Amino acid sequence: MKLKLHLAALAAVTALASLPAQAQTEIQWWHSMGGALGDWVNDLANEFNASQKDFKVVPTFKGNYDEAMTAAMAAFRAGNAPNILQVFEVGTATMMAAKGAVKPVGEVMKQAGVAFNPKSYVPAVSGYYTANNGEMLSFPFNSSTTIFYYNKDAFKAAGLDPNKPPTTWPEVTLAAAKLKATGSKCPYTTSWMSWVHLESFSLWHNTLFATQNNGFGGPSARLAFDSPLHLRHFENLANMSKQGLFVYKGRAGASTPSFVSGECAMFTGSSGTYADVSKGAKFAYGLAAMPYYPDVVGAPQNTAIGGASLWVMAGKKPAEYKGVAEFFKFLSDPAVQSASHKRTGYLPITTAAYELTDKSGFYKEKPGTDVAVTQMIRKTTDKSRGIRLGNFVQVRTILDEETEQIWTGKKTAKEALTAAITRGNEQLERFEKANKP
Amino acid sequence: MAAEKYAVFKSGWLPWALLAPQGLIIAVFFFWPAAQALLQSMQMQDSFGLSRQWVGLDNFRSLFADSAYLEAFQTTAVFSVLVAVLGLSLSLVLAVFADRVVRGALLYRSMLIVPYAVAPAVAGVLWVFMFAPSLGVVAYALRHFFELEWNHLLNSMHAMTLIVAAAVWKQISYNFLFFLAGLQSIPKSLIEAAAIDGARPWHRFWTIQLPLLSPTTFFLLVINMVYAFFDTFAIIDATTQGGPGRDTAILVFKVYQDGFKGGDLGGSAAQSVVLMVIVVALTVLQFRYVEKKVQY
Numbered sequence: 001m002k003l004k005l006h007l008a009a010l011a012a013v014t015a016l017a018s019l020p021a022q023a024q025t026e027i028q029w030w031h032s033m034g035g036a037l038g039d040w041v042n043d044l045a046n047e048f049n050a051s052q053k054d055f056k057v058v059p060t061f062k063g064n065y066d067e068a069m070t071a072a073m074a075a076f077r078a079g080n081a082p083n084i085l086q087v088f089e090v091g092t093a094t095m096m097a098a099k100g101a102v103k104p105v106g107e108v109m110k111q112a113g114v115a116f117n118p119k120s121y122v123p124a125v126s127g128y129y130t131a132n133n134g135e136m137l138s139f140p141f142n143s144s145t146t147i148f149y150y151n152k153d154a155f156k157a158a159g160l161d162p163n164k165p166p167t168t169w170p171e172v173t174l175a176a177a178k179l180k181a182t183g184s185k186c187p188y189t190t191s192w193m194s195w196v197h198l199e200s201f202s203l204w205h206n207t208l209f210a211t212q213n214n215g216f217g218g219p220s221a222r223l224a225f226d227s228p229l230h231l232r233h234f235e236n237l238a239n240m241s242k243q244g245l246f247v248y249k250g251r252a253g254a255s256t257p258s259f260v261s262g263e264c265a266m267f268t269g270s271s272g273t274y275a276d277v278s279k280g281a282k283f284a285y286g287l288a289a290m291p292y293y294p295d296v297v298g299a300p301q302n303t304a305i306g307g308a309s310l311w312v313m314a315g316k317k318p319a320e321y322k323g324v325a326e327f328f329k330f331l332s333d334p335a336v337q338s339a340s341h342k343r344t345g346y347l348p349i350t351t352a353a354y355e356l357t358d359k360s361g362f363y364k365e366k367p368g369t370d371v372a373v374t375q376m377i378r379k380t381t382d383k384s385r386g387i388r389l390g391n392f393v394q395v396r397t398i399l400d401e402e403t404e405q406i407w408t409g410k411k412t413a414k415e416a417l418t419a420a421i422t423r424g425n426e427q428l429e430r431f432e433k434a435n436k437p
Numbered sequence: 438m439a440a441e442k443y444a445v446f447k448s449g450w451l452p453w454a455l456l457a458p459q460g461l462i463i464a465v466f467f468f469w470p471a472a473q474a475l476l477q478s479m480q481m482q483d484s485f486g487l488s489r490q491w492v493g494l495d496n497f498r499s500l501f502a503d504s505a506y507l508e509a510f511q512t513t514a515v516f517s518v519l520v521a522v523l524g525l526s527l528s529l530v531l532a533v534f535a536d537r538v539v540r541g542a543l544l545y546r547s548m549l550i551v552p553y554a555v556a557p558a559v560a561g562v563l564w565v566f567m568f569a570p571s572l573g574v575v576a577y578a579l580r581h582f583f584e585l586e587w588n589h590l591l592n593s594m595h596a597m598t599l600i601v602a603a604a605v606w607k608q609i610s611y612n613f614l615f616f617l618a619g620l621q622s623i624p625k626s627l628i629e630a631a632a633i634d635g636a637r638p639w640h641r642f643w644t645i646q647l648p649l650l651s652p653t654t655f656f657l658l659v660i661n662m663v664y665a666f667f668d669t670f671a672i673i674d675a676t677t678q679g680g681p682g683r684d685t686a687i688l689v690f691k692v693y694q695d696g697f698k699g700g701d702l703g704g705s706a707a708q709s710v711v712l713m714v715i716v717v718a719l720t721v722l723q724f725r726y727v728e729k730k731v732q733y
Contacts, residue, residue, distance in 0.1 A: 066698045077486045101485040394699045405682040408591050434481045
């Protein structure tokens with residue numbers, strides 16, 4: 001009897017003690033931000049946790065983008081997916097097709113009764129993550145785009161004006177020739193071949209990369225980058241490669257060190273690479289808008305989005321969704337956004353945050369940091385809203401494989417692009433089949 | 438004779454009981470996943486497993502309609518033969534020398550075994566650092582001393598050399614251990630007798646040691662083929678990622694890429710079934726034809 005009483009008392013005390021802990025709902029957030037960016041994510045969570053008492057956001061680093069996504073897929077199958085998952089732009093179509101696995105952000109906000117205006121977001125960013133019915137599906141978090149970097153010291157040495165970066169592709173070729181003539185071993189290189197030279201290139205020239213408005217119209221989209229413009233650009237790059245004006249330095253971001261080390265004088269890559277360049281470059285560098293072909297009508301339009309967004313996973317408790325909504329509201333705050341933009345080099349994703357950053361004098365202090373923003377803050381067209389295709393990880397690999405054969409001299413630009421379309425379309429067909437409603 | 442080779446059990450259940458632990462491990466870690474792969478290879482499902490449909494042999498059909506997949510067979514054959522032959526011969530040479538060393542034998546042995554403790558992905562990164570076209574130590578040395586512009590990003594031969602070197606380096610330790618043990622189990626009296634008869638070291642190696650090593654060599658041949666076919670995707674992912682073009686994209690790398698990076702489980706499972714069939718066939722062939730030449 002005595003023992004029973006003791007137990008009851010103990011249970012009561014434990015229940016009391018655990019009350020405050022129970023009241024705080026935990027929100028699991030899986031992300032792929034390593035190193036300095038990981039600190040940024042943790043700071044955001046801490047700041048939010050300190051700002052209120054009801055919810056606790058717990059960020060967990062789950063490896064790089066595709067690892068985190070694979071982990072979340074496995075976790076979902078096992079029934080313990082996180083509340084929030086950071087997914088790179090390439091995985092967007094896959095997430096959109098997984099209707100039972102995700103809960104649209106618009107719906108989360110509405111059910112939680114949190115004020116949320118998708119219109120306050122930069123259209124080229126939010127449009128990418130919005131369904132055809134106008135509902136925002138995922139929350140834009142870290143967005144980047146493609147920009148042009150150049151080595152001002154190398155420009156000076158080659159007799160080029162360091163304050164006048166080339167604005168068109170013919171000018172890039174001319175500058176590269178001058179750089180080579182004065183001894184540069186690598187006048188121009190690029191990272192992310194598909195993203196920079198096909199995806200962003202298409203949007204920038206207001207030309208379709210794939211049918212059905214680049215996949216926005218539905219899963220029956222097929223690749224279309226064999227237009228005369230695309231061919232012309234790759235023939236141009238092939239010629240530059242033959243003459244040693246363009247030097248291929250590997251897939252994805254592998255070429256970044258060759259610009260930062262000073263080996264390559266001109267470079268196209270992610271605006272997010274700014275952090276590496278500003279930290280590592282021991283020379284004067286400049287940032288500029290992506291080059292284009294001046295005779296193309298409608299160019300320059302806007303460039304393609306990169307980076308990632310936050311997806312809300314389905315099948316969780318209402319209280320947790322309320323917490324997710326509150327957290328997203330916190331992240332949308334212009335002051336928080338502006339601070340993140342300045343800290344990471346990712347785009348400010350609301351117009352208000354851009355204006356706030358502009359007012360603070362940041363762009364004057366660090367010239368070139370506004371290039372990415374001005375490329376993106378434009379009214380998008382149906383052809384330039386973005387590229388959203390299924391099995392896109394595989395399509396990008398195919399593009400790497402095929403375009404590499406241009407630089408090795410195995411295939412002509414036309415042969416490579418045609419083969420990439422045939423092989424890529426097989427992937428799109430597979431995706432359409434596997435995700436039939 | 439037969440009585441020495443085969444143990445005779447009186448009880449009917451005891452041999453099965455003794456086999457059970459090993460059988461259980463094989464069932465859980467091999468048969469079950471293999472059965473899953475077979476099942477998934479005939480399905481098509483979305484990444485989150487929300488919908489599943491039976492597609493029969495469709496996954497296989499689209500695989501064999503893809504010319505890039507067929508090319509991968511050739512690449513895999515070249516890669517596997519190179520890895521097995523180079524890996525076996527290099528480690529045999531090392532084992533023979535290590536067997537003869539009198540002083541500091543333990544040190545040499547330990548040094549040769551160390552690479553086995555390195556994870557494949559780490560090994561890949563290590564090699565890619567050394568051979569990075571503009572920054573790597575080895576690439577620099579090649580340019581400096583041999584005027585060779587090393588570029589595995591655009592030169593297929595260079596790329597293949599790089600992945601073979603990394604894969605062989607990783608496996609040498611394992612082969613070395615078995616060869617060394619094999620060499621040490623050869624009775625000294627045999628070699629001494631031959632020496633007294635006037636056989637030179639080279640002759641002794643060819644006529645006595647190598648034939649007596651044949652069971653070890655055969656075992657290692659099978660293991661190395663399996664290694665080259667299945668365990669090398671991390672090395673390739675960390676070095677060439679299958680490039681330039683598809684020139685180093687071996688079969689298992691595509692399984693990994695499509696399944697783990699692309700989330701296409703059906704297609705990936707179909708590829709692994711194809712791979713499984715190839716390796717089983719190769720192993721059966723080896724046991725039927727090569728094993729006849731082995732002297733136990």
